[in-house]
Amino acid sequence: xxTKNLLFIGIFIIALAFLALLIIFPQKSESQLIExxxxxxxLEGCENYRDKYQETGLPYERNIQGLQPVKSSSIVLLNNGSxxxxxxxxxxxxxxxxxxxxxxxNGEIPGSLLKVKQGDTIYVNVTNxxxxxxxxxxxGIRLNNKxxxxxxxxxxxxxxxxxxxxxxxxxxxxxxxxxxHVREDxxxxxxxxxxxxxxxxxxxxxxxxxxxxFLFVDDINLQDEDVFTYYSNKINHVLMGRFGNTFLINGNTxxxxxxxxxxxxxxxxxxxxxxxxxxxxIPEAQIKLIGSDGGSYEKEEFINSVIVSPSERVTIxxxxxxxxxxxxxxxxxxxxxxxxxxxVTNAPISKDYSGDFLSLKNxxxxxxEVNGLREYSxxxxxxxxxxxxxxxxxxxxxxxSEGNEDNIEWEDTMQLTNIRSSNETIKWTIIDEATGRSxxxxxxxxxxxxxxxxxxxxxxxxxxxxxxxxxFHGQRFVVLSKDGIPNDNLAWKDTVxxxxxxxxxILMDITNPGKWMTHCHIxxxxxxxxxxEFGVEE
Ligand code: C2O
Ligand code: CU
Numbered sequence: 298x299x300t301k302n303l304l305f306i307g308i309f310i311i312a313l314a315f316l317a318l319l320i321i322f323p324q325k326s327e328s329q330l331i332e333x334x335x336x337x338x339x340l341e342g343c344e345n346y347r348d349k350y351q352e353t354g355l356p357y358e359r360n361i362q363g364l365q366p367v368k369s370s371s372i373v374l375l376n377n378g379s380x381x382x383x384x385x386x387x388x389x390x391x392x393x394x395x396x397x398x399x400x401x402x403n404g405e406i407p408g409s410l411l412k413v414k415q416g417d418t419i420y421v422n423v424t425n426x427x428x429x430x431x432x433x434x435x436x437g438i439r440l441n442n443k444x445x446x447x448x449x450x451x452x453x454x455x456x457x458x459x460x461x462x463x464x465x466x467x468x469x470x471x472x473x474x475x476x477x478h479v480r481e482d483x484x485x486x487x488x489x490x491x492x493x494x495x496x497x498x499x500x501x502x503x504x505x506x507x508x509x510x511f512l513f514v515d516d517i518n519l520q521d522e523d524v525f526t527y528y529s530n531k532i533n534h535v536l537m538g539r540f541g542n543t544f545l546i547n548g549n550t551x552x553x554x555x556x557x558x559x560x561x562x563x564x565x566x567x568x569x570x571x572x573x574x575x576x577x578x579i580p581e582a583q584i585k586l587i588g589s590d591g592g593s594y595e596k597e598e599f600i601n602s603v604i605v606s607p608s609e610r611v612t613i614x615x616x617x618x619x620x621x622x623x624x625x626x627x628x629x630x631x632x633x634x635x636x637x638x639x640x641v642t643n644a645p646i647s648k649d650y651s652g653d654f655l656s657l658k659n660x661x662x663x664x665x666e667v668n669g670l671r672e673y674s675x676x677x678x679x680x681x682x683x684x685x686x687x688x689x690x691x692x693x694x695x696x697x698s699e700g701n702e703d704n705i706e707w708e709d710t711m712q713l714t715n716i717r718s719s720n721e722t723i724k725w726t727i728i729d730e731a732t733g734r735s736x737x738x739x740x741x742x743x744x745x746x747x748x749x750x751x752x753x754x755x756x757x758x759x760x761x762x763x764x765x766x767x768x769f770h771g772q773r774f775v776v777l778s779k780d781g782i783p784n785d786n787l788a789w790k791d792t793v794x795x796x797x798x799x800x801x802x803i804l805m806d807i808t809n810p811g812k813w814m815t816h817c818h819i820x821x822x823x824x825x826x827x828x829x830e831f832g833v834e835e
Pocket of ligand 2: 764765766817818819822823827
């Protein structure tokens with residue numbers, strides 16, 4: 298009787314376990330199939346699954362009722378010790394005849410151009426007039442860690458109605474910029490960005506030119522009534538980042554500039570876009586590459602075009618020798634886009650700087666700073682980080698290679714998949730090669746005075762390989778080599794574009810104590826985890 302009972306119970310338990318397995322496993326694979334067919338609805342076998350994914354997004358408030366119109370950007374000169382205000386506000390702005398709910402620092406897009414001097418300190422009061430939390434990050438500036446603007450790390454986010462005061466000291470000359478470090482995909486994209494020009498103490502640092510122009514090269518994704526949907530609780534376009542369908546220079550579609558024949562103009566170009574890499578040119582004009590993120594190059598050179606990935610800056614000087622119309626152009630393998638129009642007229646110029654322009658300078662002040670760094674080219678890297686992504690429900694998603702010849706995705710060629718990919722379905726990762734730790738589990742610690750050689754490898758076998766602009770906070774570095782080819786013209790940088798499959802070696806000069814962030818500057822990649830922090834001790 299007893300054995301019979303035990304046998305009965307045993308069979309019952311096994312049957313139950315079997316049933317449980319039957320229930321769990323088909324469901325798990327079914328939910329993966331639903332997710333996969335949502336991301337790739339055209340896939341064979343998806344006929345019965347493609348409409349089953351449950352959307353969970355809560356759209357942001359997008360009404361423009363009662364909002365003030367945007368103001369155009371102003372220039373603010375700041376002396377040592379002075380204070381200014383940058384309050385993020387909700388505004389509306391007209392783009393292509395559509396009124397869009399956007400954000401502007403003090404209601405301006407771009408935010409004010411701040412002009413300061415190298416070595417000076419300023420204070421910036423920020424009262425949050427948005428309907429959501431925010432911070433300001435001072436991109437590329439080696440400032441005191443407390444004021445770096447990373448929420449929940451260097452400060453608590455500034456809640457609506459609250460004020461935070463930043464103290465910023467500028468050790469390096471060059472062109473920098475500021476933007477929020479909260480929901481960059483939304484806040485920065487919709488207008489929260491501005492430049493800072495740090496003028497050098499050395500007066501021979503910059504060439505003499507007739508004028509300086511500041512360009513934010515950007516794009517925005519406009520639909521019939523508004524920008525493409527944004528959710529407060531999740532991020533879309535996580536696979537490739539949100540590409541725009543409309544190009545913007547300084548927030549506008551109709552950039553124009555008037556120049557007199559023979560003038561030399563210095564352009565400071567910044568890319569604040571979520572994901573688009575620009576290749577900037579002015580065909581027919583003569584262009585000289587002067588500087589990068591953190592100041593000048595060792596050697597000036599003439600170029601036809603220059604690549605500017607998200608958050609990078611370039612400084613170019615341009616000589617217009619003939620009257621007529623020139624276009625500011627974005628050149629890609631498949632098409633060229635006109636971003637703005639430059640009209641050159643015949644008139645006497647006040648000063649002729651074309652002689653200076655035509656001679657290529659070597660910058661001894663840069664040579665002196667970076668010369669000792671070259672010897673690290675032959676040393677083994679101290680650490681290696683690998684860039685990649687996991688799309689658990691799908692696996693490898695390869696792109697048509699047409700138009701991506703240089704391993705850069707110039708366009709969104711998989712729009713539906715990209716729109717539907719979110720931080721729920723996709724995880725971008727930075728992996729430490731030595732320990733296998735990824736993203737915020739990476740735990741590097743260095744000391745002021747260290748020179749750290751970092752190898753960045755963009756894994757072409759990852760689920761969706763593409764280029765990543767990798768940005769380091771709080772320090773500066775030089776790019777030693779790309780795919781084993783040494784870089785013979787160094788400049789200080791804070792962001793480096795790593796194309797698909799590439800290996801880039803950088804040398805970081807550790808100078809600034811604190812806890813600093815490293816991340817991909819594609820806003821949607823950052824939002825889905827592509828970041829880590831490193832510590833620097835005094
Ligand atoms: Cu411009 Cu952490 O960013
Ligand atoms: Cu990325």
